[in-house]
Amino acid sequence: MLGNLEQTVFGEPAYPSIESKAAHLLYFVIKNHPFFDGNKRSGAFLFVDFLHKNGKLLKLDGQPLINDTGLAALALLVAESAPQQKETLIRLIMHMLQQND
Incomplete structure (x- = not known):
């Protein structure tokens, strides 16, 4: 899943910024349910850890x-969202992260 953040599309990064990678990481861990239990907690932890490391x-x-x-x-919002709302949520998270710049 973490490798997904480094994907490229036609030679360009699919997620070009730290904010984009962090937003997608949170979304993917929560929505793709890689664990039997604790996906929101794990997603939140990985999100914070990723932001800290960067x-x-x-x-x-x-x-x-x-x-x-x-x-x-934020984790609950992502968890309860419809799949059609993915891009809106990603933009919302990225906007929140960019308020620091």
């Missing part, structure tokens, strides 16, 4: 980009 977890003022309550709400 220097995007904290705002410029040192505060976390998303708090625990917001992360739980």
Whole structure:
């Protein structure tokens, strides 16, 4: 699943930015159910870990980009969404992540 983030389409990255990769990682883990249980928790953990490893977890003022309550709400939003809403959710997550730039 993590390898999916490095896919290319006609030689170009399918997910060209850290924000795009993070948004898709959260979505894929939650919606594709790779585990019997704990997909929302695992997706949230991987999302935060990915952001941390790429220097995007904290705002410029040192505060976390998303708090625990917001992360739980975001994971539930993704989990309860219809497949047709995928692109809207990805854009929403990316927009939230780009507020730090």
